[in-house]
Amino acid sequence: MKIITSIAEWRSIRSQLRNRSIGFVPTMGYLHAGHLSLFQQAKQESDIVIGSIFVNPLQFGVNEDFSTYPRDLERDVKWLEEMDVDYVFAPSVEEMYPSPISTLVSVKNITEMLCGASRPGHFDGVATVVLKLFQIIQPDFAYFGLKDAQQVAVINQMVYDLNVPVQIRPCPILREKDGLAMSSRNVYLSAEERDEATILYKTLQWAKEQIEAGLRDTERLEKGLLEQLKNSPLANVDYAEIRHYPDLQKKKQIEGQVLIALAVRIGKTRLIDNVILEIK
Structure with a gap:
């Protein structure tokens, strides 16, 4: 090399x-x-x-x-x-x-x-x-x-x-065993923050389950994302949004290819994560 x-x-x-x-x-x-x-x-x-x-x-x-x-x-x-x-x-x-x-x-x-x-x-x-x-x-x-x-x-x-x-x-995103998306910034996290950081993946999994169960209202699901993130006392939410992908437009109803995207500060560290779903 x-x-x-x-x-x-x-x-x-x-x-x-x-x-x-x-x-x-x-x-x-x-x-x-x-x-x-x-x-x-x-x-x-x-x-x-x-x-x-x-x-x-x-x-x-x-x-x-x-x-x-x-x-x-x-x-x-x-x-x-x-x-x-x-x-x-x-x-x-x-x-x-x-x-x-x-x-x-x-x-x-x-x-x-x-x-x-x-x-x-x-x-x-x-x-x-x-x-x-x-x-x-x-x-x-x-x-x-x-x-x-x-x-x-x-x-x-x-x-x-x-x-x-x-x-x-x-x-595709690579993840740690507990679901945390791999990132160079993960080294900033303390042991406690590292544990709390799994809230991003847990929230995305919750959203995926809601959609698979039939929920299609974007506003309702985004409110649910924020509620899920409140389960971590260290999570300071930048955004939790659902967008059509790849044009990133907002739609009232979840349909087609959608991006569920999170940006959350855990302590001083800003982490992002997402999942892309194809909704028929």
């Missing part, structure tokens, strides 16, 4: 791989099994697999955790070596943004609710860095976890609107 830190170096390598399919897994590092599942899928579908490790400052707002976001490049590299990943692109902030950036990619409509409502500018930062990475890496396939289903919807829309020649591969 080769570690690349400069754009110019990767472009030189990429020019020699024209007849090989490239699978790309963009990450912010501090990898866990959820990330590794993306690499596993990439290895099944691509001749060459490259992952990026870059904590993108553009997608962090004021008072968010950019400076303290967990980082351990040495550990991440070791894990990817063991998986026989071909390349790791690990640029510095200065390499990605050598001067203050004047161009931002803004995807409308689907970024103004859910995480977009509470994190203004977040998805502009995500779309901008992902498009930059696509321009640099020039992959055939790109792999994203559905734990951030809104992010997947945003990237799909950007790729469609701008005719970016890459196929997006959404990958």
Whole structure:
């Protein structure tokens, strides 16, 4: 496995791989099994697999955790070596943004609710860095976890609107044995908070059961989500919403493909989780 830190170096390598399919897994590092599942899928579908490790400052707002976001490049590299990943692109902030950036990619409509409502500018930062990475890496396939289903919807829309020649591969959420969605931010949780964090998965399971039992009223089910989350004294709810997916529009009746999405602070740690259901 080769570690690349400069754009110019990767472009030189990429020019020699024209007849090989490239699978790309963009990450912010501090990898866990959820990330590794993306690499596993990439290895099944691509001749060459490259992952990026870059904590993108553009997608962090004021008072968010950019400076303290967990980082351990040495550990991440070791894990990817063991998986026989071909390349790791690990640029510095200065390499990605050598001067203050004047161009931002803004995807409308689907970024103004859910995480977009509470994190203004977040998805502009995500779309901008992902498009930059696509321009640099020039992959055939790109792999994203559905734990951030809104992010997947945003990237799909950007790729469609701008005719970016890459196929997006959404990958399922990986969970701990007790249901907690795997996340780099889980390391922030104390032992007590870690126990309380399972309320997200329990609430999603409750909602799934209600829908399977025939409940179709969106407002009623959203009120139920909030009531379920009250079972955790440490849970501070950012949102608990049901949206049609992937356009993220609100409907009175639950039908078609729907996203049940939660964002909850457990202590100081903001966790997101979701389930996507097909309702006939």
